[in-house]
Amino acid sequence: MKRRGIHLSEQKKDFLRSLCFLSPSLLGVGLFFILPFGVVVYYALIDGVGSRRFVFLQNFVKLFHNSAFLMAAKNTLSFSVMAVPLAVVLSIVLALMLECRIPLKSQFRTFFLSPMMVPVASVVLIWQVLFNYNGTINEFLALFGADKIDWLQSEYCQVVVLILFLWKNLGYNMILFMAGLSNIPKELLEVADVEGASERYKFFAIKLRYLSPTVLFVTILSLINSFKVFREVYLLTGDYPFEKLYMLQHFMNNTFRNLDYQKLSAAAVIMAIVMVALIALLFKAEDWFGKDVEG
């Protein structure tokens, strides 16, 4: 009994050691994220904090009949479906452009990263100046005889946010792709050149293949950032924006303020489930596309 410590197998000792190093983080994550998320799931399944009666899926059913939730979900979905692929494609284009051995390459890189630092407040001010009814964009378009529109209150409001999102995130994604491009074996491209492959073939058959892990990573990052752009939307338009800009985050913020925990928890659980499913899908996609590139 007293010599128990010595009899621990090497494997078990390793496990304990790894746990030692992991414990600060694990404790914090457990306390601040996992445990409370369990409570959220519980909240989503009961009918009220007072009575605590299990109603199982009733909260979810109610949520799916809630028109505000449906509208918010639709808007969030349509924004992400538009924003994420565009962010991926455009940042590949930027990376390829900078790869063309143009002068001042590293300066350009810095310029493209610069939006990361601009405080949200001044981004919002500038976007208002640009897209206001009397703003710069309208004035510029008026030169071509276009009619004035109040951008943030129109069909195009998502486009305004999309531009903001792209402006903010393209630089970072571009660097990821530049790193990915520089990892492609040079010999492979040289062989392709000798064989007389077209630029298009080289891009689709070689470069894109090798970039596929990066594409996955950028897709996931852009997804996160497409949710984060809510911060700017909120500051631009407040709690109740134009219908098309009413995002899930608005819905959750407003529900939170009304202290409707059941509705809120159900929405959080649904969002989490969708995210997990999506990520699992993306991981599967990477396995599928990247299997002959990486070991």
Place this chain on the structure above:
Amino acid sequence: MRKKKRTFGRVGMFILCAVFALMFLMPTVLTITNSFMSESEIQSNYGMIFSTTTGGYVSETVNLKFIPDRVTISQYVTGLIKSPDYLIKFWNSLILVVPIVIFQVAVASVAAYSFTRWRGRIRSGIFFFYVILMLMPYQVTLVPNYLVSRWLGLLNTRWAIILPGIFAPFSVFLLTKFMRRIPYSLIEAAKVDGASEWQIFTRVCLPQCRSALYSIAILVFIDYWNMVEQPLILLQDAESQPLSVFLSSINAGEIGLAFAMATVYMVPSLLLFLHGEEYLVEGIANSGSVKG
């Protein structure tokens, strides 16, 4: 012939890049130059949009202007010297963000070492869980966050923001990816020499990750420096709000002041950014794929 075509293509590419770069740089430059305009000049430029009741000349249209008619530091004097508000808020931002950055990187580097050094089914399961957690939009973690803060009685104190910030899984993920690139032979060699795990961690592993640590610190700093949602929900007290929130609530009569304070606010990120750009780029570049 072919070569000529290629140089032409490169010139075109350069011009295209330059145009893009200018568009990307515009808001930064605009913020800085407009902070040196007097309030009356700002009002005459943007009055159409923001003003409701201001006297003086307001131009019919909006004037997006980069160069001030007359350079003045009056906005800075108003913001920094005449009233202590902005300085207090700036200080609030600092005491929220600096502990988060330092402790998040510290906790994360220990955890990342564990994920790098030992692998097993349970641990890779935990790692996958971290990835998922990292990807959750803030609004999903908002409720759990709020509940815990209430239980622990942290609501309306700085700790409600600092503590969850310290344990955010983002930097664990990035650092693990970085550490897994350290050649295993280095660790083996240290082990053979009789180094303890802690020594391997501090003497072998950490020095190898210097650029990663720096780049992650910058990323975390920029992320939290601009936070808006967390303080709005977790800190009801207007006094303790960070400058990022306070700036966003600036009213229409003080656009010039907002630009000036935004410039001041940009200084720490700008310094970190310019000082560590190489690290930052290297750090971003090495995080390229999700599965380690």
